[in-house]
Amino acid sequence: AQSVTQPDIHITVSEGASLELRCNYSYGATPYLFWxxxxxxxxxxxxxxxxxxxxxxxxxxxxxxxxxxxxxxxNLRKPSVHWSDAxxxxxxxxxxxxxxxxxxxxxxxxxxQP
Amino acid sequence: NAGVTQTPKFQVLKxxxxxxxxxxQDMNHNxxxxxxxxxxxxxxxxxxxxxxxxxxxxxxxxxxxVSRLNKREFSLRLESAAPSQTSVYFCASSWARDxxxxxxxxxxxxxxx
Numbered sequence: 001a002q003s004v005t006q007p008d009i010h011i012t013v014s015e016g017a018s019l020e021l022r023c024n025y026s027y028g029a030t031p032y033l034f035w036x037x038x039x040x041x042x043x044x045x046x047x048x049x050x051x052x053x054x055x056x057x058x059x060x061x062x063x064x065x066x067x068x069x070x071x072x073x074x075n076l077r078k079p080s081v082h083w084s085d086a087x088x089x090x091x092x093x094x095x096x097x098x099x100x101x102x103x104x105x106x107x108x109x110x111x112x113q114p
Numbered sequence: 115n116a117g118v119t120q121t122p123k124f125q126v127l128k129x130x131x132x133x134x135x136x137x138x139q140d141m142n143h144n145x146x147x148x149x150x151x152x153x154x155x156x157x158x159x160x161x162x163x164x165x166x167x168x169x170x171x172x173x174x175x176x177x178x179x180v181s182r183l184n185k186r187e188f189s190l191r192l193e194s195a196a197p198s199q200t201s202v203y204f205c206a207s208s209w210a211r212d213x214x215x216x217x218x219x220x221x222x223x224x225x226x227x
Contacts, residue, residue: 004156009154032214034214034215036218042220042221043118043204043218043219043220043221044157044204044206044218045218046215046216046217049214049215051214090156090157092157094214095214096214097213097214098213098214099144099145099162099164099165099208099213100159100162100164100170100172101147101149101159101162101172101216102157102159102214102216103159104149104156104157104158105156106154106155106156107156
């Protein structure tokens with residue numbers, strides 16, 4: 001069965017500092033990987049996704065993520081965070097061609113210090 | 115283009131009451147999903163509909179039923195609500211040619227007393 005682990009429940013970062021959110025997955029085949037962001041009281045917005053090809057993917061709002069097969073990781077990064085980045089971030093994995101839903105991690109709550 | 119819409123936004127129920135959560139999408143997506151989100155648990159799949167006319171159980175289907183009314187609409191029904199069903203419910207949909215990428219609605223917050 002597939003699974004996603006986000007080791008950090010909370011992360012606090014100063015505004016303007018760099019950010020890395022960790023995601024490790026367990027999946028038998030080549031995974032389809034996603035990062036979603038959820039602002040307070042809102043639904044989930046897709047930040048970026050990895051299907052194949054270049055292992056460094058660019059997303060919206062200045063985020064990027066790197067797929068490392070050897071480490072079963074898909075970490076999210078941003079070089080300089082803004083106060084508006086404070087939110088809950090979810091990593092998810094899905095099956096190629098699978099219309100049977102995604103498996104989500106438990107999320108990382110990002111706090112931005114002024 | 116409203117994307118994925120959900121009604122109601124908030125609901126309070128008493129134990130044993132029933133209700134239906136509505137979801138609609140205007141993106142001509144084939145697949146639709148219902149998730150629940152609980153603190154510290156992430157999102158868990160309740161039911162999904164890969165295409166119009168089909169529905170399947172997800173990870174946590176007990177206590178729920180679904181209906182894929184047509185291509186646009188996918189409803190979730192709680193026949194006899196329990197406090198354990200207090201949660202935030204999200205509907206999502208995906209396109210046939212990019213079925214893995216899901217687009218989410220704003221959610222329904224449900225409190226069962």
